[in-house]
Amino acid sequence: MFLWGSSTSAFQIEGDINNDFTSWERGGNFSTGSYQNYNNGINHWEMWREDFDLLKEMGHNAYRFSIEWSRIQPFPGVYLEEPLRQYEEMIDYLLSLGIEPLLTLHHFTHPEWFHEYSPWDKIESVTAFTNFARKIIERFSGKVRYWISFNEPVVWALGAYGDAKFPPGIKDLTKMMRVIENILTAHSLVYDILKSYREDAQLGIAKHFTVFRESRSWFFPDRKIRDLIHYFFNVMLLEAFRENRLQINFPQMVKYDSKIKLDNKIDFWGINYYYRLHTKFRLSFKNPFQLYHQNPATDSGWEIYPKGLKKIIRHVAGYGKDIIITENGIATLDEEQRKKFLRKHLRVIRRQKEKGIKLKGYFYWSLLDNYEWLHGYSKKFGLVSVDHNDGYRREVKAGGLYYAKLIKKYTINDFKKNKTKET
Ligand code: BGC
Numbered sequence: 001m002f003l004w005g006s007s008t009s010a011f012q013i014e015g016d017i018n019n020d021f022t023s024w025e026r027g028g029n030f031s032t033g034s035y036q037n038y039n040n041g042i043n044h045w046e047m048w049r050e051d052f053d054l055l056k057e058m059g060h061n062a063y064r065f066s067i068e069w070s071r072i073q074p075f076p077g078v079y080l081e082e083p084l085r086q087y088e089e090m091i092d093y094l095l096s097l098g099i100e101p102l103l104t105l106h107h108f109t110h111p112e113w114f115h116e117y118s119p120w121d122k123i124e125s126v127t128a129f130t131n132f133a134r135k136i137i138e139r140f141s142g143k144v145r146y147w148i149s150f151n152e153p154v155v156w157a158l159g160a161y162g163d164a165k166f167p168p169g170i171k172d173l174t175k176m177m178r179v180i181e182n183i184l185t186a187h188s189l190v191y192d193i194l195k196s197y198r199e200d201a202q203l204g205i206a207k208h209f210t211v212f213r214e215s216r217s218w219f220f221p222d223r224k225i226r227d228l229i230h231y232f233f234n235v236m237l238l239e240a241f242r243e244n245r246l247q248i249n250f251p252q253m254v255k256y257d258s259k260i261k262l263d264n265k266i267d268f269w270g271i272n273y274y275y276r277l278h279t280k281f282r283l284s285f286k287n288p289f290q291l292y293h294q295n296p297a298t299d300s301g302w303e304i305y306p307k308g309l310k311k312i313i314r315h316v317a318g319y320g321k322d323i324i325i326t327e328n329g330i331a332t333l334d335e336e337q338r339k340k341f342l343r344k345h346l347r348v349i350r351r352q353k354e355k356g357i358k359l360k361g362y363f364y365w366s367l368l369d370n371y372e373w374l375h376g377y378s379k380k381f382g383l384v385s386v387d388h389n390d391g392y393r394r395e396v397k398a399g400g401l402y403y404a405k406l407i408k409k410y411t412i413n414d415f416k417k418n419k420t421k422e423t
Contacts, residue, residue, distance in 0.1 A: 002353075002414060003100060003361025004407045005381055006055070007063035007066030007327050009107035009151065010071075012370040013267060015041030019070035019109045020119075021130075024167040032066055036376035042368055043392040048090055048157035051368065056097045056386055058404040059277070059411075063094055064326060064363045066151070068194040070111035073132055084139060098242040099266050102324075102363070103144045105190065107151040108166070116166060119160065120179040128287075133190045141197040148270055148326065149187040153180060154233060165374060170196035181246050181258055184237070186339050191265040206270035206326040209404065210314070211232050211308035213278050215290075219280030223291050229279060234312070238319050241266055241380045252288075268360060269316050270326030299331040300372075300379055306344040313352050314357065322358045325349065329365035331372070331379035352393075364403060 011017055022038055024030065030037075044051055055063050071083045094101050106129070110119055115123040118364035133149070159166035161176035185203060194201045212230050228250055241245040241264050247257040280290040293303045304337075309328065314325055330341040346362070353359045369382035377388070383400030387393040 001061065002247075002359075003062035003102070003146075003324065004361070004411070005060045005099075005102070005135075005361065005363045006058075006065075006367040006403075007064040007363040008367050009104065009363045010066045010068035011107065011109045012366075012372070013042050013044035013368055014068060014071075014248070015039070015043045016045050017041065017070060017109075018069055018074075018112070019068070020115055020167045021109050021113055023112055024169070025155035025346070028335060029165075029167075029169065030376075036378065038371055038376075041384045042370055043389075044368070045086075047392060047394070049093060050098060051384075051395065052090070052093055054219050054325070054394060055094075055099055058383060058396065059407040060099055060402050061365070062100040064100060064102040064148070064362060065090075066148075067105070067136055068109065069114075069132055070109065072135070073111055074113075075111075076128070079135055079155050088139065088143075088246065091140060095143060098296065100146065101134075101144050102146040102148065102326075102361075103140065104148040104151050104217065105136060106149065108156050118170075119168060120157070120182045121161075121175055122125060123182065123185075126189070129186050130189045132173055133186075134193050135175060137190075137194050137197050140260070141194060141201060141416075145198070145201055146324075147194060147201060147203045147208050149190045149203060150183055151189075151206045152177055153183045153205065154237065155208045157183070159270050173250075174256060177246070177254060177258075180237075183261055184240060184246065184262060188195065188262050199334060202267040202322070204266060204268035204270045204322075204324065204326075205237070206272050208272045209312040210274070211276040211305060211311055212291075213272040213276060215278045215280040219281070222279055224328060225281055228291070228382065229277075229291070234315060238269070238316065242319065243354040261328075261420070266321060268322035268324050270313055270324050271309075271316060272365070273309050273312050273325065274328065275302040276308045298337075299333065302331075302373070304330070304341060304344075306341075306348050309345055309348045309350035310352060313348070313357055317357050322360050324361040324363070325359070326363050327365040329361070329381045333380055335398035335402075339402045340399070342399065343402055344407060350410060 009243045015142050091101050157176045157179045161170050164171045194203050210233050212226045216222050226380045241262045246260050249255050277291045278294050282290050295303050297304045349362050368384045369380045369386045372379040385395050
């Protein structure tokens with residue numbers, strides 16, 4: 001069965017959370033431009049039943065969400081039963097609705113105490129995370145078959161140790177690479193733990209993929225930057241799993257080469273795909289590599305480029321694993337634009353599936369308008385709107401109803417095709 005769903009992450013929706021992002025915010029680090037404070041998220045921790053009913057209403061048969069680590073383990077060694085019980089109720093409710101849960105263990109946030117280890121820079125952080133992961137797996141692997149260890153590890157590491165926009169806000173690219181290595185080590189340990197509890201469980205990483213194009217095709221430096229950045233974002237991790245070696249050579253910036261025993265321990269690659277970027281070389285000592293959106297069309301200023309999804313799917317398929325589109329979406333107030341976005345990207349999905357690519361699911365980002373990190377609540381990715389002035393009232397948008405229609409259409413077509421195959 002093809003998984004049709006939408007995605008969220010705990011911190012971006014739940015509310016009532018104290019973690020490294022809320023203290024980072026309290027420290028004034030996010031107060032820029034249109035940014036609004038986190039406050040209470042969008043109160044999903046209270047309203048989850050109602051939200052899950054909307055999944056059903058929109059014809060989803062799957063849902064991707066994450067567990068907020070700081071809620072479960074507010075102090076080292078202290079695991080709270082109450083939130084675990086609520087997550088269990090949530091999973092049970094999804095299952096009772098016929099909705100397959102896809103559970104993410106790490107989506108950008110940490111308990112504050114985790115920063116004692118200078119997050120992910122030290123091997124102790126690997127142990128701390130895998131202890132937490134074991135607790136969750138022990139509790140939920142009987143009910144949850146599809147798991148994601150990490151959401152966008154490269155994006156997080158870049159935010160935390162590259163451009164310093166995420167806590168701990170350090171600029172050190174060698175450290176960033178070590179952090180990525182430690183995260184991958186944690187992934188492989190989580191893989192072993194999960195399989196020891198449930199053999200048929202499926203574990204993946206939700207990886208951010210971007211298509212890059214040189215600004216001037218006649219200009220070698222633009223093409224060179226394209227290749228370097230493509231390797232860093234789209235290739236480095238996939239190769240690490242296959243070659244047991246994590247390496248990057250970005251002249252003037254970072255060089256790293258380390259053996260890492262991953263042994264291809266990953267069941268599927270999650271693709272988070274949003275846009276294409278253009279690369280340009282500039283004569284600037286401070287920032288010679290320019291990345292920009294041509295024809296920005298969404299409220300995030302991103303280009304819409306459905307063909308890129310095809311390119312990425314075919315690129316990832318070359319590594320032989322199953323593929324799930326774990327995020328794909330648009331920030332817009334224009335529902336006609338959201339519909340068109342969905343129509344075009346789902347057409348790519350259908351064609352690639354027909355061509356025999358091992359595509360197992362599609363998850364739109366996001367179920368609800370939510371907290372969009374550095375942009376507060378200003379970017380509306382949701383299939384469902386949230387009224388912050390009226391008790392967080394939810395309303396399914398035209399895009400949400402349209403997605404439901406497409407799911408139905410594609411599921412019926414699939415069903416017919418399978419029937420013809422059988423006869
Ligand atoms: C992240 C989400 C984020 C989305 C839209 C992804 O990079 O996983 O948390 O909200 O993109 O920017």
